[in-house]
Amino acid sequence: MRKSFPAEDLARDGRFRRARTEDRFEDPRNEFLPPGRRAGKLTPDRSDAAHAARQLMHGIFVGEIQALEGAGRTVWDFDDDEAPFALKLDMARQCWDEARHTEMSVKLGEWMGTEVGEFAETAFLYQAACNPDPVLRLTGVNRALEGLAIDVFNTMREFGEACSDPVLSFCEDWMLADEVTHVKMGSDWLRRLTENDPERRERALEFQRVVDKLFSFRGFRGEADDSPIQLARTFRRMAGFGDTEIDTIAADAEAGSDPEGWRAPVG
Amino acid sequence: MIVTVDPPAFALVDFDAGRIAALAADVAALVGVPDDLAVGIDVDEKNPFGKAWALVDGRSVTLSVEGGAFEDPQRLRQFSEAGTRLVLGRLLFRVADRFDPAFGDPPADVDLTKAEHAAWDAYSLGRYARRAGADGGRERRRYAFRIRHGFNDAADRAFDQLWDGSDLTWVDLRRICSL
Amino acid sequence: MADPSAPRSPFAPWDRRELPGLFTVEESARRVGHYAWIEMRLFEALGGWVATVPELDVKTTLGRHCYHHAWHAELWHKRLPELREMRPDRLIRAPNAHLEAFVAALTEPEAPDLTIEKLVGVFRVLLPRKIAAYSYHLAATSRITDAPTIRSLGFILDDEQTDWQEGEMLLQALIETDEEVARAARRQSELEVLITRAGGIAGPGSLGPSSTSSGPTSSGPTSQTVGAAS
Missing domain, CATH: 3.30.160 (Double Stranded RNA Binding Domain)
Structure with a gap:
């Protein structure tokens, strides 16, 4: 088995259909959506609330699969001198958590009437887990991607509460707890592995910022009222993000409505 | 046409x-x-x-x-x-x-509540699925219906009546959903 | 109630544990080091394979089992300093080149249509060997002096047996044709040869002295099993 596994080779059964990340970002319809024209915050008030929630849940589902695959690859790709044993233990633990999230997402999808593979899958979450530097990979996955997961799960949890869906809010709350743990792991390892290498730490944080900007593309995630995914400040603080850092993500998200501003996340 | x-x-x-x-x-x-x-x-x-x-x-x-x-x-x-x-x-x-005069006289779409839209959509798609022999996405629609009518057995029974129903009137739709 | 001042044995009447065991501190540490090594190689492989298998149930199972074996590796890592090995990395290694070759062969399959080969290696070859070696350790070591290892073995064996059963059921569900039966058998045979050459996960003596020797108290191939009664 190779070290380093490209996103295009991620194994899927026949139900899944892959969309190229570039195609999504370069969709010619994007230019007709003026900045700020978004689907709107995910609340039951939206007339397309059920469809939007199902679509987001399917996105969570494939995101969990990719997070599982990303954590698994970190366990395999790096030799012991590149990634300490304790870091691999944390990633193995994350594998279990993401496997559980995958299971929960499948069940939630069924609950919401969604079929596996109903929506196209882009691999840009996994692409953040392909960086050859374990510190950058950890930062991209455990701080940017898992940070996004905090925002998404909190949005879904609040949506479940708002429409009194007991199953959705229950499950999302559990998943949210795990994601806070994963972000803490990422923050901890970033600090430990770059203790004597501020330049590497800076590169890792810059990588995280690039990935975060991608996740905020066109205001998909942000603090604007009509951002579908809301930045979850309280849970992010709990996970170890500083206020300045959250402010930066919010500011980048606001500026991120510029479709020219994105670039591929693989370093 | x-x-x-x-x-x-x-x-x-x-x-x-x-x-x-x-x-x-x-x-x-x-x-x-x-x-x-x-x-x-x-x-x-x-x-x-x-x-x-x-x-x-x-x-x-x-x-x-x-x-x-x-x-x-x-x-x-x-x-x-x-x-x-x-x-x-x-x-x-x-x-x-x-x-269809037998259906009654529903308000204009803009005057319908989201709950009424969900009920009428369920009734429409249920009939379409049967007539076309197509998968109408019953469980997807059930979820949409639950969001508007509640996550409980009464709402599920109402949804099933609508989905499986035919020759219903606007008054029937409102009664089934207790709107 | 009995007289609280009356003398009582520290062993309850039903507690039949005895002091003698087959392993010295050094021998126990040697074995534990090998256990840690194989658990590490296994959890790494399972993690790596997650992205390569298209079957969703296999994917999530590998993710779950990956952590089980990582946790086992952690337990063995922690045990080594307690066995007087202050540089655990010195002992965390393969018992011999044959086991390294076995692991290289085990982890070789990558293509998405090789799920059977991946699972056979883990669940029909390696896990049975691990269960055997751990069970032997459990039976052979002193139940009083080596109690911490025994406690870990209990947790680990419980995982191994559950995981083995789960993996075997996955395989039975995946193997549907004569050709797939043949593939599984071929793969098992290839890997059995390699792990047999290695002598098991802890090398020769993984299951004690070879069957040609007179018994568990005699010197086995490792010459490191001794009576530990004092």
Whole structure:
């Protein structure tokens, strides 16, 4: 088995259909959506609330699969001198958590009437887990991607509460707890592995910022009222993000409505 | 029945106006939309979102569709025939109901509550699925219905009555949902 | 109630544990080091394979099992300093080149249509060997002096047996044709040869002295099993 596994080779059964990340970002319809024209915050008030929630849940589902695959690859790709044993233990633990999230997402999808593979899958979450530097990979996955997961799960949890869906809010709350743990792991390892290498730490944080900007593309995630995914400040603080850092993500998200501003996340 | 599609040619998505018109005529016949209606379908191809609604004005009907409603959720900017049939079936059954004196006199779409929309959509799609022998996405619709009517057994029973129902009236719909 | 001042044995009447065991501190540490090594190689492989298998149930199972074996590795890592090995990395290694070759062969399959080969290696070859070696350790070591190892073995064996059963059921569900039966058998045979050459996960003596020797108290191939009664 190779070290380093490209996103295009991620194994899927026949139900899944892959969309190229570039195609999504370069969709010619994007230019007709003026900045700020978004689907709107995910609340039951939206007339397309059920469809939007199902679509987001399917996105969570494939995101969990990719997070599982990303954590698994970190366990395999790096030799012991590149990634300490304790870091691999944390990633193995994350594998279990993401496997559980995958299971929960499948069940939630069924609950919401969604079929596996109903929506196209882009691999840009996994692409953040392909960086050859374990510190950058950890930062991209455990701080940017898992940070996004905090925002998404909190949005879904609040949506479940708002429409009194007991199953959705229950499950999302559990998943949210795990994601806070994963972000803490990422923050901890970033600090430990770059203790004597501020330049590497800076590169890792810059990588995280690039990935975060991608996740905020066109205001998909942000603090604007009509951002579908809301930045979850309280849970992010709990996970170890500083206020300045959250402010930066919010500011980048606001500026991120510029479709020219994105670039591929693989370093 | 005359069906027109606007725009006649698509530049941003891989849709075919002729194909959409043919599908609409096919679905309208299946549903039982009066032959003398003029149906115009306005597709906003710039819009990737998926809302669709119908406006009835005399004997003419306008279906306004955000492009995403006809798009294959698995293939970006590609047309989905099955998805389009479902959207058309849902809208045209509601149009047919409005022209059916036995159905009663529902308020205009803009005056309907979200709960009423969900109930009428369930009734429309249930009938379309049976008549077309198609998968109408019963559980997807159940979830949409629950969001408006509650996550409880009473709401589920109401949904099943609507989905499996036929020859219901607007008053029946309201009664079933206790609206 | 009995007289609280009456003398009582520290062993309850039903507690039949005895002091003698087959392993010295050094021998126990040697074995534990090998256990840690194979658990590490296994959890790494399972993690790596997650992205390569298309079957969703296999994917999530590998993710779950990956952590099980990582946790086992952690337990063995922690045990080594307690066995007087202050540089655990010195002992965390393969017992011999044959086991390294076995692991290289085990982890070789990558293509998405090789799920059977991946699972056979883990669940029909390696896990049975691990269960055997751990069970032997459990039976052979002193139940009083080596109680911490025994406690870990209990947790680990419980995982191994559950995981083995789960993996075997996955395999039975995946193997549907004569050709797939043949593939599984071929793969098992290839890997059995390699792990047999290695002598098991802890090398020769993984299951004690070879069957040609007179018994568990005699010197086995490692010459490191001794009576530990004092």
